[in-house]
Amino acid sequence: MGKSIALSLIRKYLSGSCTASEAATVEHWFDLMDAVPDHISGLTDEERVLMETKIFERILRNIEAESHQKPIFIPEKSSYSWKVLAVAASLFLCLSMALLWMQYSSSFSPEKSFKSSQSASILPGGNKAVLTLDDGSSLVLTDANLGKVADQYDMSVVKTAEGELSYKKRKGENPSEMVYNTITTPVGGKYSVILPDGSKVWLNAKSSLRFPTSFTGAERNVQMTGEVYFEVVKNPKQPFKVRSGGTEISVLGTHFNVMAYDDEADQKTTLLEGRIHLSSGNFSKLLKPGQQASVNPSSAIKVSDNTDLEAVMAWRNDLFIFKDMEIKEIARQLSRWYDIRVVFKGTPSKVSYTGTIAKDVALSEMLSMLQFTGLKYELNDHVLTIIE
Structure with a gap:
């Protein structure tokens, strides 16, 4: 039918009221297009955008069919x-x-x-990380077999079937002072850890987390770089604190994401569930779910409401x-x-x-x-x- 088509049929298709035969006719016409033709007049701006969308979808489908990809x-x-x-x-x-x-x-x-x-x-990144133990030795978790990978005094460090790291209490010598481990993901890496208190942490590429092998003090303190998502087990008697640069985040039990890459202008902390208290320099804020705090060394803490949580959590998904x-x-x-x-x-x-x-x-x-x-x-x- 060349490059001519009735405006009424296009409108019928866009409204979803076409018969199967009419829809096939319009879609065949779309296959011949690479944009909305100038000679199609009478469309509203909304209809024209929707029509461009449909044509674009057809182009992509045709490319996909040619490359035999799913x-x-x-x-x-x-x-x-x-x-x-x-x-x-x-x-x-x-x-x-x-x-x-x-x-x-x-x-x-x-x-x-x-x-x-x-x-x-x-190729894209994947489950890659290095665990640095208290004595300075390192384990490449990517290559480690499932099961126990190390003992840290009264804790066993285990690589689970899900490909994450877990700390499990065992009978052993209690250290006289706090013992720390550090997990680091390279560029093109990601990894997840179940901390000794049961809190779960996901590290994005080019990130690190330093944490004690046992939370025995008045606080649960960890340090991070890069981007990390936390699901913290609630314990009102032992607040959980995350330090990143000059920023400290204090929580009792909550879900939140911290993005603190050196090559990004701002450090962004996004709260998904619970409450968190964020402080940086002389400034502090209490965040509610759905809010995002941006910290810039040259300015105060800025809080945005109605954050797009799906976009924030994309890397985690x-x-x-x-x-x-x-x-x-x-x-x-x-x-x-x-x-x-x-x-x-x-x-x-x-x-x-x-x-x-x-x-x-x-x-x-x-x-x-x-x-x-x-x-x-x-x-x-x-x-x-x-x-x-």
Whole structure:
């Protein structure tokens, strides 16, 4: 039927009232499009955006079919209306739609932007960590067998079948002073630990946690770097305190996430459940669930309400979730997960990206979709150059 179609049929399709035959007709027409044609007039702005969305979905499905890859579906709890994540088994990424079509039609060039196939060999991160014991010796947990990996006085350190670390009380010598262990994840690593008090901790890539092998004092004190999510066992008689740089977080029992990477402008603490008290310098705040505190050395603590908890917890759920995120912030996340260095040739774009991406994809699959949106880049060894 060429590139002509009745406006009434398009509207019927967008409203979901088409018959199966009519829907097939419209979807076939979508397959012939790479944007909403200029000759389609009479659509409202909302209808035009929805139509662009549907065309974009068809493009992604066609690419997926050609590459014989399996789509991934966004969980039902997701707020996204687009359900299919396509291209190379896991990726769904879009620009603000008007910018997407403008870039796609004017500057997309596979031959120029994809200079190397090296990305195919760069795999995503996984369960990787090193445990440093009190005597300074280290254990590579990635290579350790399941079961007991070490004894720390009256505690056995165990690698569980779930691939996490656990501390279990045993008969042994009680140390005369506090004994500390440190777990460290490399770039491209993650790991989880059940602390001696039963609290559970997840470490994102390039993070560390220093903790005692037994919480015997008036407080349960730990120190962290990078990004760590805590589910703290409640104990009013023994507050749990997290120190990161110049910030201290005090809790009795709660769930919260702390992001404190050196290459991020602010340290961000997000509360999911319970209450936490946060202090930094001369400032302090009491957080309620759903709030996020941002700490910057040059300013007071800023508290945001109604935080997007799904986006904050994406890493814990093995996802990248980008919501109106600029390429510089995306680049920092990619560098930590894929163990690459990202540099910019020119001024980084201010275009915002939105999308949900599984973290178990190879770098090649991630870059394929970024390339599709019009982003130009080169990859040499483990250096990704983004060309603006």
